[in-house]
Amino acid sequence: GLVAFFAVRLGWFPVAGNGGASAFVLPVTALATGATAVLARIVRVEMLSVLGDDFVRTARAKRLPARLVYVRHALPSALTATLTLGGLMLTAMVAGTVLVENVFAWPGLGSTIVQSILAKDYPTVQGIVLVYGIGVLLVNLAVDVLLALLDPRSTIRES
Template sequence: MARYIIGRVLGMIPILMIISILSFLFVHLTPGDPIRIMYGAEMDMATYEKVKESLGFHDPLYVQYGRYLQQILTGDFGVSYKSKTNVSDEIGKRFLYTLGLTFAAMFWALIIGLVVGIYSAAKRKSIWDRLGIISTTTIISIPEFWFGLILMQIFAVQLGWFPTSGSGTFVHLLLPSITLGFGVSAIIARFTRSSVLEVLQEDFVRTAKAKGQRESVIIWTHVLRNALIAVITMTGLQFGFLLGGAVVVEQVFAWPGLGSYLIDSVLARDYPAMQALILLFSVQFLIVNLLVDISYSLVNPQIRYE
């Protein structure tokens, strides 16, 4: 296991190098002048050239990339053009908000998705199964921002049960986490149903039924453990997407996480913040995939990596 983990970590290095190059080029080739955005279009050319030189924009792109690579290798993501604060400090303040929102969203997604998926598979071709298929298909089609606004209108504006925006308490977390996890719950439900139905066709399930075991015992004792391998893969991928994809929900609920920070950085053409966030989201996704692979052996001890 240790050898496998070390190999996977070393394999991440060239991937991260490619990501750093692509993100650097993407950011610097994006239309828009960060200097004009920061200081206004009325800035005179002499001051403009002076600021441009101080930011190193006169240097060729490969020189700027080398300087950027040297910074990130030392853990320094530079200073934000917009706020004039250290990008690492800003990410540190916002990261826990996004992580907490993601965990809460995944909690709702797993609870709803696993229950609906397992029950639909157990009641295959029943009215409950058909309702589950129709509801999950509908949920996947609903845009997150629209669903969030509907929840806000009903539970915050009309009923007054929850705040419309902000953070700081568990009550602030409920609406954005439900909004973010709702679509993922439908994906997990459909994937769980398919996995459980596939395992139910195996010989060992028929043997358990022949021995007179109850269907509920068979599903929870024998089927679920084998079906969870595929479900864990999907859950891990969705968790990685949630970490980097909470942008819309954070904007709707004014949640002070990394998603809203990324939107503000893109609008301001804040190169250091944009580059750091893209790289951070990529690292998060790679780490989640590694943890998913390791979890396979915990769910099914027959799986070994050595």
């Protein structure tokens, strides 16, 4: 859809290849649009939920500036679900690069894994899958560390 409308019909962006900044627009849009919409919805729902909690009402009752109430009190609580889902979505987007690289004729791990599967080059496929797996582990580790920094109560403690 993106290629047919913006590249072929309107001619605003290149159909394929990586020849400049304009070549990034369609692939990035294809990868990020769905994830951005879902994350925006989650942030909205979480913020509305947190803004009704007692600790936010207490902060407002102390007559703290609205910016401080939002940034220091409400946002860290609302970001826990957002970060967790965002980490999962980031790994899904990395996996989605396999499709995007092939549609937009970009060289990368995604197009290499497809070529390796077609050529039955299984060691290369295994290596790329291992790299993707390590990437998923690193993203999950980063999300866990960020969650622990934002909300120390979320860490597991032994009694």
